Amino acid sequence: MxxxxxxxxxxxxxxxxxxxxxxxxxxxxxxxxxxxxxxxxxxxxxxxxxxxxxxxxxxxxxxxxxxxxxxxxxxxxxxxxxxxxxxxxxxxxxxxxxxxxxxxxxxxxxxxxxxxxxxxxxxxxxxxxxxxxxxxxxxxxxxxxxxxxxxxxxxxxxxxxxxxxxxxxxxxxxxxxxxxxxxxxxxxxxxxxxxxxxxxxxSIETAEMIKYATNSFLATKITFINEMANLCEKVGANVLEVASAMGKDGRISPKFLHPGPGYGGSCFPKDTKALVNIAKKHGAKLSILESVILANEFQKKLASQKIIKRFPTGGTIALLGLAFKPDTDDVRESPALEIIRTLASTGLFQLNVYDPQAMIQCKNALAPSSSEFIKWCSSAFEACRQADAVAIITEWFEFRNMDLEELKILLNSPVIFDFRNIFRKDDLESLGYEYYGVGI
CATH class of the missing domain: 3.40.50.720 (NAD(P)-binding Rossmann-like Domain)
Structure with missing residues (x-):
């Protein structure tokens, strides 16, 4: 002891x-x-x-x-x-x-x-x-x-x-x-x-560096597959199959090859920016990491741009998932916050939002100016009722298990923005949904 x-x-x-x-x-x-x-x-x-x-x-x-x-x-x-x-x-x-x-x-x-x-x-x-x-x-x-x-x-x-x-x-x-x-x-x-x-x-210094290097590499890996996903959408390729094949290479591994609306949380955004600043203070340049930071910000904005492009005159959007990842209530640097702020800033959208754990944290994080466009819901189905589309931002298991037939009845129009690719495009389209994933 x-x-x-x-x-x-x-x-x-x-x-x-x-x-x-x-x-x-x-x-x-x-x-x-x-x-x-x-x-x-x-x-x-x-x-x-x-x-x-x-x-x-x-x-x-x-x-x-x-x-x-x-x-x-x-x-x-x-x-x-x-x-x-x-x-x-x-x-x-x-x-x-x-x-x-x-x-x-x-x-x-x-x-x-x-x-x-x-x-x-x-x-x-x-x-x-x-x-x-x-x-x-x-x-x-x-x-x-x-x-x-x-x-x-x-x-x-x-x-x-x-x-x-x-x-x-x-x-x-x-x-x-x-x-x-x-x-x-x-x-x-x-x-x-x-x-x-x-x-x-x-050594003490090496131990301190290991933490920053680890998180920065993982952030880079996420950003890389996100950029591949964006390119796949342009050329007609499927990023899920690309990532699967890449992950079978022992030099790469399948971990952190999951495209989405950008990374968030308390570590990756903070640590990547901190490491770039540390490098600058010591006269070193981390050009890859600088690009990762910019690319991640773009990825967060891209999600809301997809919604605006599909609904240029606005509408009611159900946003499912506010935490930056499932199984936490942490909304720090969450892509959901960027999407909410962007859509609310247009003045065209009513946002029905729901998260199993992060509702209070999201309310505290958002500026009061956004509140008039937000309806805080007690369930996913309440958020989706009479919405023009549903956007899945965080891959909580309860969203994966939703009854898609019932969901279709609740929605004004069967449109899904699946920013975590939790569903199969073919399955959704066979049920009559208009499906937008990431890189597929």
Whole structure:
């Protein structure tokens, strides 16, 4: 058993804290948001993530995890402290490190003995060293003599699949230049030894870079297949067959070869822009990644342009799916927001919107100016009733299982914009639908 402190209870921090406690460790999870902590103490997860509440209940019952806002108590508790706070994007595309540096200052203020400070937040290369500098300076201001070590352990959790990703990682990256840190971190992750999960041991700077490089490559792969889809529509090819054939090449793999209305979420948009800015600051040029960012913005706009082209005088459109992906309530950088804003800005469309989890988040994200054109619906069928077309933006399973015969009766006209290609074009057309997919 290892005494662990996790600072931050967002997607990364909450999953990590619960995961470490489920391994049998003694975990204290710290956050400054009292309302969030109160919910967690009462067994309520502040985020939607499949499996999170069961994991929370199990570890609260076993008394392996404590949630608190008490910085001194939390920092003194852990022999290993994980930093898992947000690193939001600034208006200039840089990474806002205020939360990370505040945590570093807090650790320096309350650290009482040797500890290993591990950063899990996604940060530019060199941030861990700066965390160490801030902690050291703060300790010196206290006129104390306390040693500590710094490490980097980036997360690779997918929203909607975060629990599975934590317990079944493709690999674990440990960035440290200290043998003692490596020994202690290996104790935490030794549970994966039997399953032969690779543990990559590298420098702190390399570990920080691995996270950005990984997300940027995946964003590039998504954007590539989206551009192939757009070309397929022009030349009469089928992108699904193209992607399937490409994916059977062992050098490529089928993952992330799914065309759609562009990527969104809390990671890919932020991390691609951050990496481009990091490169600029160091005199390097990432021309491929710069193009990926521009192409993704175009892809989001292309979806709404398809609707406007089919309905130049406007109409009622049912928009199904608001989260940037299924199994999450996260709407950050979601293509749905771009589509809603664009269609609402024309003043020609009534938008009936529905999502199984992200309705409140979408309401909060959209400007009030769009609200007069939006009807918030309680089900997919309510959204589709007397609509001129339905647009599927997020591939929730409940949309895949809709009764298409009943749906056809509800719609004013049987028009489907399937921006996730969840249906087969031939099947829909055989039922009398006018079908618009992506790249087919």
């Amino acid at each position: 290892v005494k662990i402190t996790v600072i931050g209870t967002g997607y990364v921090g909450l999953v990590a804290g619960l995961g470490f406690s489920d391994f049998g460790n003694d975990v204290v999870s710290l956050d400054t948001d009292q309302e969030k902590i109160d919910k967690l103490v009462n067994g309520q997860a502040p985020i939607y993530e499949p499996g999170i509440e069961e994991l929370l209940s199990r570890n609260l019952k076993a008394k392996r995890i404590i949630f608190t806002t008490d910085k001194k108590y939390a920092i003194e508790h852990g022999n290993i402290i994980f930093i898992c706070v947000g690193t939001p994007q600034t208006n200039e595309g840089d990474v806002n490190l205020d939360y990370v540096y505040q945590v570093a200052h807090d650790i320096g203020s309350y650290i009482n003995q040797y500890k290993i400070i591990v950063n899990k937040s996604t940060v530019p290369v060199g941030t861990a060293r700066e965390i160490g500098r801030i902690i050291k300076n703060t300790i010196e201001e206290r006129e104390a003599l306390i040693k500590f070590d710094i490490a980097s352990n980036p997360e690779f959790l997918r929203e909607g699949k975060a629990i599975n990703d934590f317990f079944n990682p493709d690999r674990i990256v440990l960035g440290t230049d200290n043998a003692q840190s490596l020994i202690e971190l290996n104790k935490i992750y030794r549970v994966f030894a039997r399953s032969n999960k690779p543990i990559i041991k590298t």
